[in-house]
Amino acid sequence: MFLKEYFGTIYKSIKSLLVGMKVTGYYFTHLDEIKTEEYPDNRATLKMFDRFRGEVVMPHDDNNEHRCTGCQACEIACPNGTIKIITKQEILEDGKKKKRIDAFVYHLDLCTMCNLCVVACPSDAIVMAQNFEHSVYDKKQLKKILNQPDSKLMQGVE
Amino acid sequence: MEINKSMEGPLTFPGQVHETADGGILVTKLDDVINWARSNSLWPLVFGTSCCAIEMMSAAGAKHDWSRFGFEVARATPRQADLIIVAGTIVMKMAPVLKRLYDQMPEPKYVIAMGACTISGGPFFYNTYSVVKGVDHVIPVDVYIPGCPPRPEALLHSMITLQEKIKNEQYFKKKIEDVR
């Protein structure tokens, strides 16, 4: 009885080990199962999903106009102070004084891509871009000003 | 290596002086060989504190597979590691440990700050009392990747960026200049 149990254990053990080796052996012999995407080589074809959140950007149209009114809704919505909006008073053509953004400061180093600012924006001025290659040698380069120099508010956006 | 060059390179390192080769061709060639070896054999330390560690594991996984670059030899002991990827928040209590780990690594050693928490404290920059506001307060950082957490591809990008940096190092030339 003891011997039967003893050899039964050995038989079962060896069988289980061979079953395990069959799995790895299968993948070793079936190289088409390889799932690797070669990242820097596939940059041309690598496309992120539309909703992927890489960084906050402010789209500008051809006339160098953006949609940000400087209402600071995003700044309030941001849980970790990533966005700082600096506003200025601008005299329009009809002589009225209006609040306009001077600098839309965005700290990429603080941003957690939580999307709350984009949701909060009433005029769809900021969107999430899909790029992710942000590596830098210097931390200071991660502080960005999103509005381009000399950009203006788009007509009709209030 | 061609691919690395064809990558849209990162912004040039500020303060890096690109000297002309006055140390002789031999020295430059030796430097090239050393930098080639060092940049292609970055063994990371198994070091992860939070979310970014999972993306670091994803980068090791089959889909992204950092072993293509030769990074897969993750060492558990700092003595054999070349690179410390600070993946996750460093809090005040962890900072001395991180410092000690960094000190235990033999030269040359490199640091990648992965994710918002390690760059600047990230989501824990305001309103918390316990988080180190940027791991560069504790150890010198070579490459920063923002993101919370960054994609595995972003981590690979940062490691390629680090390779670029290592390729510009001048080991022998510096030695010769020290002697002079």
Add this chain to the structure above:
Amino acid sequence: MKILLTYSFSSLATYIHNLLAELITNSLLLQVTEMVILGVSLIAFLVVLCFFLGYMERKVAAFMEIRLGPNRVGPKGSMQIVADTLKLLLKEGLTPDSADKFLFNLAPVIMVIGSMMVIAPIAFAKDFQLYDINIGVLYVSAVSSLGVIGILMAGWSSNNKYSLLGAMRSGAQIVSYELSVGLSLISIVVLSGSLSLGDIVRSQENGWWIIKGHIPVIISFVIFIIASTAEINRAPFDMAEAEQELTGGFHTEYAGMKFAMFLLSEYINLFVVSAVAATLFLGGWMPFHIGGLDGFNHIMDFIPSSVWFFSKTFLIIFIIMQFRWTFPRLRVDQLLTLEWKYLLPISMVNVILVTVMAIMGWHF
């Protein structure tokens, strides 16, 4: 093709000997020079072999793990291991302050020397054996256990708790598994009637022992593979390193070149163990012969003997690598249970079976 067939290492050795003899008249100096040339070429061969094994291991692991493995440094990633070695050589060689410095630096050297010495009696090809010692099997099993001294030394001198634990584990492990390895070697010695590895290979002229010896030899082959995997500290028996438990095990404190020497000795050990298994059980350089079928045997002779040797060796290396990338690690007490409760009794009974078989002449 003709050259390949008649090519013999002994003629090459004679040629070099004659050449040197013309240049150097002093017989002692001649001998020393020859030994130096031999040693240097052997070390170069082993280093290249280890490059290849390292590359192979990384690729095998990658393919089993559905990924590509190194493919960016050099063609198909073949220069990856060269870059790693070069980097390790150029890295700062640390010696911890509280370590026993002499032993700490001696340990990797002993490891490498111990594993390189085992190469001596192994026949790589027909008429190519460095030293056909008449007690080859005994020599192999004796010298291969030298490595444990290096591990114990490394673990103790590092002044690190993990290292000490790893070294102690390794000591217990290698001493135990030495028995099974020895007993499974004995079964072949009994069958072939010789301790010399050259004679053992020649005894397989009409068939390899694994075929001639029926089930008992197959059992001792399996036991040899398992026990020697344990003896060279490879997963699933890598108790001494056990990354998840002991971070780096006995080489936790080693960096740079000294660590590279541990890696070197690990791969040489892997090669040696596989080569010994191939020599004893699969006929070494002996082509696949079937007793009586002269025509078939003649065709097999067309394949060079070194190809036979290396293909057998690498087959076994591959199997040992597959073990590593498939199985979980044993626990330290289970490791000893496996040896003392299963491998040792079975191999003891097996030796008796083999002896009976040899006496009665039941084998082919």
Add this chain to the structure above:
Amino acid sequence: MRGLIEDDYVTDEGEFVINIGPQHPSTHGVLHLKVWLDGETVKKVQPHLGFIHRSIEKMSESLSYRNFIFATSRMDYLAAHINNEACALTVEKGLQLEVPDRAKYIRTILAELTRLQSHLLWWGCTGLDLGAVTPFFYAFREREYIMEIMEETCGARLTQNFMVPGGVMYDIHPNFQKRTKEVLIQIKSKFQEYDNIMTGNVIFENRTKGVGFLSKEDAISYGVTGPTARASGVSCDIRKLIPYSAYDQVQFDEILGTGGDCYARYMIRMHEMKQSVSIIEQLIDNIPEGEFQAKTKNVIKLPKGEFYQRVETPRGELGVFIVSDGAASPYRIKYRSPGFSNLSALPLMAKGGKIGDLVAIMSTIDLVIPDIDR
């Protein structure tokens, strides 16, 4: 670090003291375990916490109810979705807000996908902890599929932040249902392979069977929850006991084990993966049409009072306790995290085992350290 990390080699009783962690491959993060050893046998284990204490609770007190949810993703990052859901549910409870059915269904599907990916990662890491490297890669292959679903619909891989009080942030992506069904077929076909390479393996069985025993009484008295407790026979599945979201709409089994050892915990999780697949299959074709988000005010203010909501994360019961004084941000938040209670049972389980057992126990409890320290 003086005093914290033991410098003595040997105690007066002849016990060998080693420090596992804060940086160690098997602690899954920055847990520090002080271990007293007698040879290889573990005499005593003492966990030290705080190496990743980020004061999320304190921080949440200064954030608005809409904003504090994102921080909880960083607590138990493998179940970020479920953490977010717990917070959203608590705020909705306070507001007495009725969440649209569509949002409930989406939440449940995503939560189960989260559970699936968390268990997959745990499975791979258990293999890694026990010395088998390959399962890790097989698990991550399937996990990447789920990550793709998450990315397509939520926009991020790990810390999705897809929950808002009142529903979900966006409607599901048009491809969501199709992709999820494809992935489920993929994953279901791989369960046999997982069993072949790990579950049936004799070394694995020896490493886990009878190791790290936790009795039912101990599990209850230590407040252990989740698969760890269910392996000891404690019925504690919040999804079954107090259904939230769409869990009352689906049929699934609460898996109960009896062994209380590592192998039982392992098997519970393996079965839970199959249950998660079946839950998603029941829901995926029946997502009701309608709004995905209930109308909420721009600035959410909870009425004065205390609100508590429990959910089932892959690791156990997560409780969110909010004390509100009627302002726009919580007065006090307390998370009852599953990892903390589960870890407290570790010294009990590890006592008398070997170092290898300690590793096996840690991996089958499935510790996520930021969840413990918060």
